[in-house]
Amino acid sequence: MRALLSLLVPAALAGALPAADGPTFVWAPPAGLEQRPLWPAGPPALPADGSAGPRPPEAARRVPTRAGGAFTAISDVSAPTLTIFPPTAPSVGAAVVVFPGGGFRVVAIDIEGTEACAWLTSLGVTCALLKYRVPGGNHHWDPARERHVDPPVRFALQDAQRAVRLVRAEAAALGVDPRQIGVLGFSAGGYLAAQVSHLLEPSSVPVDAIDAHSSRPDFSLAIYPGHLCRAGGVLDPGLPVRPGGPPTFLLHAWDDPVDKICHATVYAQALAAAGVPAEVHLFARGGHAFGLRETGAPVDGWTRLAEAWLRGLGVLGG
Numbered sequence: 001m002r003a004l005l006s007l008l009v010p011a012a013l014a015g016a017l018p019a020a021d022g023p024t025f026v027w028a029p030p031a032g033l034e035q036r037p038l039w040p041a042g043p044p045a046l047p048a049d050g051s052a053g054p055r056p057p058e059a060a061r062r063v064p065t066r067a068g069g070a071f072t073a074i075s076d077v078s079a080p081t082l083t084i085f086p087p088t089a090p091s092v093g094a095a096v097v098v099f100p101g102g103g104f105r106v107v108a109i110d111i112e113g114t115e116a117c118a119w120l121t122s123l124g125v126t127c128a129l130l131k132y133r134v135p136g137g138n139h140h141w142d143p144a145r146e147r148h149v150d151p152p153v154r155f156a157l158q159d160a161q162r163a164v165r166l167v168r169a170e171a172a173a174l175g176v177d178p179r180q181i182g183v184l185g186f187s188a189g190g191y192l193a194a195q196v197s198h199l200l201e202p203s204s205v206p207v208d209a210i211d212a213h214s215s216r217p218d219f220s221l222a223i224y225p226g227h228l229c230r231a232g233g234v235l236d237p238g239l240p241v242r243p244g245g246p247p248t249f250l251l252h253a254w255d256d257p258v259d260k261i262c263h264a265t266v267y268a269q270a271l272a273a274a275g276v277p278a279e280v281h282l283f284a285r286g287g288h289a290f291g292l293r294e295t296g297a298p299v300d301g302w303t304r305l306a307e308a309w310l311r312g313l314g315v316l317g318g
Contacts, residue, residue, distance in 0.1 A: 024059035027074050027109055027131075035081035035131070038162050043080060043133060043155070044204045055135055060109070069293075071111035073102065078135040080159040082166060084174065085117040085127040092124040094180035094315045095171070097163045097217070099130055101187025101289065103226070104156060107131055111291040112186035119292055119303055120184070123316055126176050128167050132159035132192070158204040160192045161215035169210040180315055182219040182246070187259060187289060190225025193217075194267060197246050198239055219313055221249040221306060224288055226259035228267045241270035248278040249309050253286030253299055279309050 029035055058077050062070045098120075100112035107113070109131060117127035133155035164181060171178040185193030197220045202211065228236050235241070248271055252264035264282065271278040286299030294300050310316050 022061050022063075024061055026058070027060040027072060029083045029129070030085075030114065033083055033085060035083050038080040038082050038130075038159055038166070040208060043078070044158055071291075072109050073106040074109050074131065074134075075106045076135060077107055077131055077133050080133050080162075081131045082163050083129045083131070085114075085121050085129065087124045087126055088121045089124040091126070091175055092315065092317050093175065093177045094124075094182070095126040095128060095167050095174060095176040096120050096182045096184050096221075097128045097130055097160075097167055099132065099156075099160060099183065099185035099189030099192040101185070101189045101226075102134065104134055104188050106134055108186070108289070108291075111289065111293065112189060115292050116184060116186075123307060123310070125316075126167075126174050128163060130159060130163045132156045132163075154203055156188075156192055157195050157199065160196045161199075161203055162211070164196055164215045164217055165210050165213040168213045178213075180218055182221065182315065183217040184221040184223070185225065186223045186291065187226050190222035190263075191227040193220050193222045194225060194228060194239060196220075197248065198241050217246050219248070219310075219315060220246045221251075222264075222267070223251050223302075224253065224256055224259055224286075224290075225250075225263050225267065227263070229260065229262035229265075233262055233266065235266045235270050239270075241267075241274045241276065243274050243276065245271065245274060245276040247313055248276060249306055250278055251281045251283075251299070251302055251305075253283045253288070253290075253297070255285050256288045258288040279305075281305055 055078055056076045058074060060072050060074045063073050064070045098113055098116050100108045102108045113129050117129055120127045135155065164183065168178045168181055183193045183196055196215055197217055200216055230236055250264055250268055252261055254261050261282065268278060268280045281302065283298045286297040290299060292303060
């Protein structure tokens with residue numbers, strides 16, 4: 001696990017990892033909330049590429065941050081779940097599906113998950129937190145070769161599309177408008193936010209009536225996204241940004257040591273070329289994986305910018 005985290009966690013976030021791995025535990029959502037399986041009969045089969053077979057059990061660890069405190073990293077997720085956080089303020093009738101980051105190696109479930117839901121629910125938004133698959137040696141990203149490996153079945157994308165469909169299918173029960181369902185992703189989750197915004201064809205075979213609903217979000221927030229900028233400074237060729245994409249809020253720090261600024265700039269250029277409305281914030285300092293926590297950098301308080309953007313879209317009632 002220590003080697004895995006050294007690949008995932010930037011210095012700005014991790015600080016000095018302890019000499020030995022900390023104890024593992026089973027992550028659970030806040031009291032009164034329930035994780036529900038994303039797929040009724042289990043997720044779609046994994047490709048036969050060596051990733052099948054026995055898998056280590058899902059495990060969570062607390063990882064210290066340089067700024068003090070810690071975050072929770074969940075590894076070996078093979079059974080994805082969705083946790084619904086109801087609004088803590090009067091409901092505005094909107095929902096946001098949150099995709100934490102983690103380099104497609106772990107899921108940073110609190111710093112880029114539950115803490116984002118706490119902010120959103122305080123605005124009257126229903127939050128749906130996705131714990132997507134990162135099963136062992138998830139081969140979406142090969143850190144040893146520093147390259148992308150796009151398998152026929154993309155675990156996390158399947159889960160992200162399914163999560164948006166599920167929230168839309170249950171919009172009435174959740175008290176939200178099915179035309180006001182957005183996504184918010186951090187780092188690798190920011191890449192997922194971009195993918196579900198523009199990859200509209202299903203990435204898995206339909207399994208029930210939920211899959212008849214659209215997986216396209218009505219608005220999208222990508223915070224320090226990764227995996228978008230490929231060799232030569234070009235946008236991921238597998239991401240067709242076309243006219244008609246959802247309004248997008250994009251935020252990045254110029255000094256990000258993990259996901260370079262190119263990931264934001266190439267995406268912003270593609271959105272502009274396609275005529276997709278976007279609000280883009282590039283900060284001189286902020287690093288990576290700051291989530292919603294105060295760091296003393298110019299990025300602090302970015303949620304105020306996002307809230308103003310959401311109000312401008314009418315998501316928060318004008």
